[in-house]
Amino acid sequence: MKIISFGDIHEDIRNLSMMRSELETAELIVLSGDLTNCHGKAETKRVLDAIKKYNKHLLAQYGNMDMQETDSYLSQEGINLHGNGYLLGDVGIFGCGGSSATPFHTPSEISEAEIERFLTDGFNKVKDARWKIMVCHTPPKDTTTDIIQNGMHVGSQTVRDFILKFKPHVCISGHIHESRNKDKVGDTIVLNAGMFRDGWYIEVVIDKGALSAALKSIA
Template identity: 80%
Template sequence: MKIISFGDIHEDTSNLVKIKSDLETADLIVVSGDLTNCHGKAETKKVLDAVKKYNKHLLVQYGNMDKPEVDGYLAKEGINLHGNGYMFGDIGIFGCGGSSPTPFHTPSEISEADIERFLTNGYNKIKDAKWKVMVCHTPPRDTATDIVRSGMHVGSQTVRDFIIKYKPHVCISGHIHESRAKDKIGDTVVLNAGMFRDGWYIEVVIDKGNLSAALKSVA
């Protein structure tokens, strides 16, 4: 199974054409959050329609920069990853959107307790999967994926603790644009591709008992 993932699109889909081959050959496209710039359903639909030109197999969750109505819209479309889990053979994918509280009071911030609840809800739906892929818009604290320009770590301790406890094979995150990186917590690979218009995305391939997870560039 080949999964292509990106997030922090913020309504700029211009790089999609540059990864046309990867999009068209993927078994699943995962959008990890922040489709819009503080907008709702109409702008979200435009982004999804742009992705669907290349691949209609999507799982999507809202980010902190999307209005709360986006969560309901994705649920009605049957593609919502937030607080949910999906099985694809022996592969399970689960997620949590929004973000932990920020100083900027963005549209869709949730508490650390809510993050734990939504991750647990999703995980319980895929807990028997051989391979577990976690998609959390907020990155785990104290990794290379959660560092702002000042050098401070601003990720979620709850997300980190969840990874340590449940040991998913991969954690796809985003949210912190300047913290594009690949890191590990124990055996869990943690990736943040940064903002999509900067030209980076994630590829996860699970094939014949092996898993690989990498950051890729449009260049």
């Protein structure tokens, strides 16, 4: 199984055509959050429709820069990862959208307690899967994926604690645009692809009993 993931799209879909082959050959496309710029259903649909031209197998969740109606629309479409989990053969994928509190009072911020609850709700739906992939828009604290420009770590301690307790094989995050990187928390691979317009995405491959996860570049 090949999974292609990216997030922090912010309505900028110009790079899609440059990764046509990757999109068309993936079994699943996962969108980790921030599909829009403080917008809702109409703009979310526009992003999803553009991706569906290449691959209709999608799972997605809202980010802190998406309105609440994006979350509702993804649920209506039956593809919402937020607080939810999906089994695809022996692969389980679960997620938590929104983000922890920011200084900017963005549209969809949630508490640390809510992050834990949504992750737990999703995890419980896939806990028996051989391979578990966690998609959390907020990265775990104290990694190379949660550092802002002044060097501060602004990720979630709750997300980090959840990873250490439940040990998913991969955590796909985003949110902190300048912190595109790959790291580990315990044995869990953590990836942040940064903004989609910068040409980076994540590839997860599960084949013959082995899993690999890597940052990839369109260029």
